[in-house]
Amino acid sequence: MALCLYEDANEVINEFNTKYTKTGEEIKRFVERNSSNLVAFYNIGAEALKASLSTKNNFYHMLNRFVRGPYFQNLVSEYEAMSHELAAVRGFGSMQPGVDNSPGKGFPGFLQLVLNWRAKSIRLIGGAFVKNSLIDHHSMLIADFEKMAFIKLEMLGRAKDKLLDKRAGAIDRSRGNIEPSRRDDQYYWSFNGEFWNDELGDYVFGLESECNR
Template sequence: RSYIWPELLIEEAWNSYYKGDYNRTLGKLVTYKAPVLSYVVNPEINVLKALSYYKLCLYDDMSNIIDDHYKEFDKSKQVIDKMLAKKHSLEWYFKFINSYVDGKKYYDSLTNKLLENVRKDPAFIQLYKSYKDGLREIKSIKKVRNRRLRKILAINLKDSLFLQQKLIGSYVKKVFKLTSAQLEKSFVGLSYLRLEALNARKARLYSGITDTGARGDIKYLKRNSKQYFWSFNGEFWADELGDYVFALRSECQK
């Protein structure tokens, strides 16, 4: 139910990455595949996954992450950029999220994810609740018998509602602009990383080193006496979210 906790996972993953614990980094990041976090949109997740595989010299895995990233986001970014280029009004963005809250879904999956992300934001929830309360208040004002007072109250309330619409619209627009910028940055970063991996593969080829072909094994897992091994078969349990650790062997040759 926490809105903040999903954002902390990426910070914890970076922590593990800088400690050189790439298996724990990948474990933290796989949590985002849990259905309960399907609304989370953060291109940095795939960048960190690819970096971790790169550090483990698992270049095929890294390439798969990069390919999947482009498949998932390339076309959607074009959709978002076209929408932003049209310079819609803030009122338009308000109607955009309002329609989504009322049940409308859009053909682009990333657009729906971003709108769902906004819908779960406590700040949006509070603003939207105030807006809905204002609509109900307008209906109540109609019962005021004093015509002059009723008119003044209605004007003031409508001005307030219009301002709330603009605030909500501004927030929605900001989310889409920020996501577009993050995606652009991720594409650039992953392109550089692919080039680095190509150079590393070429150096390995010239040196005559071959991959062992080994994959995950419990012996590669760092754990203490209070931590137990449990095979992961694609099921996500609430009390395990954020605690996964991979057990991949590094292919790097020292």
């Protein structure tokens, strides 16, 4: 059996760069622009949560890695439930003509203050979660780009070898064809290019390089 993964690797790298370069830049701009605005982070997280899983928005795809977890979903559900409570309290206050039910005035007004505080707290907590998660995932994305860059160097080295009419992959790739060592208490079986030193964990298959063939 022979195998060459250069073309496949190059295709994966190009696809990754095309898909995530713009997304990484968008995340960076959003974080920098809203650094002190946690509500904006909550809102973008809630938008991604409500959007379809099959959305073509790559920013939402990145957000979906954590906003669809139980923690953020529970915060959004609590915020929506609290909004209904606040509407009910306001309706109750309007049913008492002549009574000042503005925030902080009377029992309905006091409830409005409490619910408004809850709403603000939920959005701040949720916003902090989304912000920190975005920063973490952006850092991982940068690390992935660095890994891709190292692989790309290998691709460029192969292209250079081609230009210089050198045989790409000339390094020793014959480890699968080397007879493995065995202990005195082991049996050695050889068949169809495979090696097996008694135990299944010692199984070795000879895989040759097909690059430039």
